[in-house]
Amino acid sequence: MTLSRPTPQPPESGLEIRDLSMSYVTLGQARPVLHGLSLSVKPGEVLALVGESGSGKTTTAQAILGLLPANARIDGGSVHLGQQSLLGLSDRAWMQLRGRRIGLIPQDPGSSLNPVRTVGAQLAEVFVVHGLETRWSVRERVLDALAEVGLPDPARHHDQYPHELSGGMRQRVLIAMALALRPELVIADEPTSALDATVQRHVLDMIDRLRAERGTAVLLVTHDLAMAGDRADRIAVLRNGRLEEQGCVTAVLAHPVSAYTRRLLSDIPSLAPARSPAILRERRRDAAVTVENLVQRFATRGRGTIQALDGVSFEVARGTTHAIVGESGSGKTTAMRAIVGLQRPASGRILVGGEEVTGLRGEDLRQFRRRVQLVYQNPFASLDPRQTVRAIVEEPLLNFDPVPRAERERAAAQVLERVALPDEVWDRRPVALSGGQRQRVAIARALVLKPEVLVLDEAVSALDVTVQAQILRLLDELQRDLGLTYLFVSHDLSVVRAIADSVSVLHRGRVVDDGPAHRVFAAPRSEHTRALIAAIPGGQPRSARTLEGATS
Amino acid sequence: MTTIVLHRLGQAVLVLWAAFTLSFLLVQMMPGDAVLIRFLDPNMGMTPEDIARIRAFYGSDQPVVQQYVFTAWSFLRGDFGYSVQSGVPVWDEIALNLPPTLTLAGLAVLVAGALAVVLAWAATLSPFGWLRHALGALPAVMISLPVFWIGIMLVQVVSFRLGWVSVIAPGPWERLVLPVLTLALPIAAPLARVLLSSIERIERQAFVTVARAKGLSRQATLWRHVLGNAALPVLAVGGLLLGELVAGAVVTETVFGMNGLGRLAERSVRTQDIAVLQAIVVISALGFVLVNLAVDLVSIVLDPRIRRTREALA
Structure with a gap:
């Protein structure tokens, strides 16, 4: 790029990015997204590229694949895979590279497979498009590839459609696709953020095994520093398009140089201290929520009934946080829906503040809803995009006793201040807010009715760690000041440990473990709980492998 | 699959009935009638008795409910009646x-x-x-x-x-x-x-x-x-x-x-030729229903996800 500096020779193999600068051009305005990024991944090595949303990590991955949006502009620097430069390639050259020399493991297995074509056909395409097999001879190789990633019945899965597979199985199919032609470089873009903890662990183990067997270079793009610590040899921390820090895992985690990395580390829930159990002991409290022997069944066609809940019971003391933990299909969502009165259980009792919920109908049920409010998982989908923040927060007041306009505005302003949303955003619409701000709006909307119980459905799962930590702090503050009771539904045990006083672990509709949070974490009673705890990232730093990698 | 088809056929019958009934009511609400439009020309030299006889032939002197039942019954048998305007069977038209x-x-x-x-x-x-x-x-x-x-x-x-x-x-x-x-x-x-x-x-x-x-x-x-x-x-x-x-x-x-x-x-x-108009309405409705049924079936073939959800709902 500049004449003053001699251009170093491109590496023999692996990925090498030097001084890469990029911007997005919208309506003639260039907005820089990467500022002189340099990093490299050697064969057989895992480099974790860690950053929050907007840090430029996705842009980097797209640049390596040549799949940048049309308005992206490369301002300088170089990207090499082995001897080959990846900048300014023709479409034809890219088609040769993608799939064959560079594989992509995408973020969300739910949307990364074409819903109207069979799994086998989509996997076959990799072989056919690179001319290695014909449409008719490819079947054997597809079955092999499916077997290689540990799918139990390749012949059956071959003809199945994506919606017939679980999330973990779909991600295996995608891994098979990315690795089918044994590429030199695999980009794993948040490969497990949409998966349950135990499945997450299996998938990461598999990527790791294939890397070790084949000497693939892996670029692991993630926002999860704890996972990076478990899985990577080296970590590069990206912030606002600049490299904050790069180094081997043990060094970065043990002695982070940059203040930003230190903050990221302190915000990781699994590395944060568990919630102090003392809160519970203050005094004997009455129960805000009591659930007794909850049973729910769903009829499915041809397959009899599914026992979604099978005798679930727990009690939540007023002013404390109870976590319902489980993976998808465990029944945690069904339990939550019954408690907020959205679905009547087949049998069992639910008491909120001493009042029985299960028998409520019509107007009584509607009035009950103001006492139990819900905060949803996805702050992007749960806010009406056409309403301003103020209108969103005021709306619940309109649904109950008529409140005069002035009073509504005062109530909304109060609660918006309470959740620390700056007043300049009050008249904006959700699009103009960050993820954390949106979740604050959702919390404000729930609080404006002054409920006794707040049900938080994966309320921080979609947020970056730093934002997640802020929201968790806010929730903690609100609970102390307003005496709220939280029911925290989550699959993420590391967050649960940071916020919950008591826990129920659900597995296939049954409570397999419950009690005070510190007890459940210290001495899990069931095999399933142990597996969940073991799958928390940050639990098993891989210093051994890192050292081995450094010496080789 | 069969349940879907049966379900859709039931809907189709309902749509056809509604199209027939609504068009019948609309036509009844129009002022004048086909017989008057066709035969009330002074040059034809028809007496009011003649016109009454023609009305009786077409059945348009009957009470509305009776006409409705009669027409519906004939349609069910595939008999669309005669065109007042041209005098030939509606089927021929x-x-x-x-x-x-x-x-x-x-x-x-x-x-x-x-x-x-x-x-x-x-x-x-x-x-x-x-x-x-x-x-x-x-x-x-x-x-x-x-x-x-x-x-x-x-x-x-x-x-x-x-x-x-x-x-x-x-x-x-x-x-x-x-x-x-x-x-x-x-x-x-x-x-x-x-x-x-x-x-x-x-x-x-x-x-x-x-x-x-x-x-x-x-x-x-x-x-x-x-x-x-x-x-x-x-x-x-x-x-x-x-x-x-x-x-x-x-x-x-x-x-x-x-x-x-x-x-x-x-x-x-x-010309308020009710018989012809109703036949056209019913035939168009039938075409509409059949095409949309075909569209539904093709969607099921194209989208494996519908197959399952529809089956689960049925």
Whole structure:
């Protein structure tokens, strides 16, 4: 790029990015997204590229694949895979590279497979498009590839459609696709953020095994520093398009140089201290929520009934946080829906503040809803995009006793201040807010009715760690000041440990473990709980492998 | 699968009954009747007794409820009665006018589909930004054009100015070119618009990125992964646009002076020829129901996800 500096020779193999600068051009305005990024991944090595949303990590991955949006502009620097430069390639050259020399493991297995074509056909395409097999001879190789990633019945899965597979199985199919032609470089873009903890662990183990067997270079793009610590040899921390820090895992985690990395580390829930159990002991409290022997069944066609809940019971003391933990299909969502009165259980009792919920109908049920409010998982989908923040927060007041306009505005302003949303955003619409701000709006909307119980459905799962930590702090503050009771539904045990006083672990509709949070974490009673705890990232730093990698 | 079909057939019967009943009521509400329009010409020299006798022949002197029951019963037996205007059985009129309209409509659907795909394709794949924008804006313009105006303009430009298609004594196929285009354009426009927007939506899906990352070209990705998904909403809209086709046929056949069901419908409304009008309404409704049933079945074949949810719901 500049004449003053001699251009170093491109590496023999692996990925090498030097001084890469990029911007997005919208309506003639260039907005820089990467500022002189340099990093490299050697064969057989895992480099974790860690950053929050907007840090430029996705842009980097797209640049390596040549799949940048049309308005992206490369301002300088170089990207090499082995001897080959990846900048300014023709479409034809890219088609040769993608799939064959560079594989992509995408973020969300739910949307990364074409819903109207069979799994086998989509996997076959990799072989056919690179001319290695014909449409008719490819079947054997597809079955092999499916077997290689540990799918139990390749012949059956071959003809199945994506919606017939679980999330973990779909991600295996995608891994098979990315690795089918044994590429030199695999980009794993948040490969497990949409998966349950135990499945997450299996998938990461598999990527790791294939890397070790084949000497693939892996670029692991993630926002999860704890996972990076478990899985990577080296970590590069990206912030606002600049490299904050790069180094081997043990060094970065043990002695982070940059203040930003230190903050990221302190915000990781699994590395944060568990919630102090003392809160519970203050005094004997009455129960805000009591659930007794909850049973729910769903009829499915041809397959009899599914026992979604099978005798679930727990009690939540007023002013404390109870976590319902489980993976998808465990029944945690069904339990939550019954408690907020959205679905009547087949049998069992639910008491909120001493009042029985299960028998409520019509107007009584509607009035009950103001006492139990819900905060949803996805702050992007749960806010009406056409309403301003103020209108969103005021709306619940309109649904109950008529409140005069002035009073509504005062109530909304109060609660918006309470959740620390700056007043300049009050008249904006959700699009103009960050993820954390949106979740604050959702919390404000729930609080404006002054409920006794707040049900938080994966309320921080979609947020970056730093934002997640802020929201968790806010929730903690609100609970102390307003005496709220939280029911925290989550699959993420590391967050649960940071916020919950008591826990129920659900597995296939049954409570397999419950009690005070510190007890459940210290001495899990069931095999399933142990597996969940073991799958928390940050639990098993891989210093051994890192050292081995450094010496080789 | 069988439950879906049975379910849909039940709905179809309901739709047919509603179409029949509503059209019957509407016609009853119109002032005057067909017999008066046809025979009240002083030159015919009919006495009020004569007219009363003709009324009795057609059954229009009966109470409305009785007429309704009688007509419904005859329709069920496939007997559409006699046209007051021409005096021949309604079946004969239909048999004469249905085939040209079917040809016209069928060709128009094919042309509209092809136009929509070509337009959407060009707008998606064009290397020039300005062309993409221009082509992308075209459907909205086309939707706003009235059918009769398109017909007149096509005749003016294509036949009179350019002389490409003869309007005087054209051949059997040449005769169809302009009417088919006239009918096709207003249908192609909404189809193209839905297709374009669903291509845009599908192209942003993660599986398209994954397909590109496998080494597929943009074009191959569009064909193999985008089109199949993007076609689903287009198909649904296409089924609904059939109503547009019937209305369009009325105008097109009138503008081009062709024989057909549309023209017959126009005449029967003008002369309040209830029997003919009701037969046309019921036949159009039947066509509408059948096409939408076919659309549903095709969607089930194209989208494996519907198979399951529909089965679970049934």
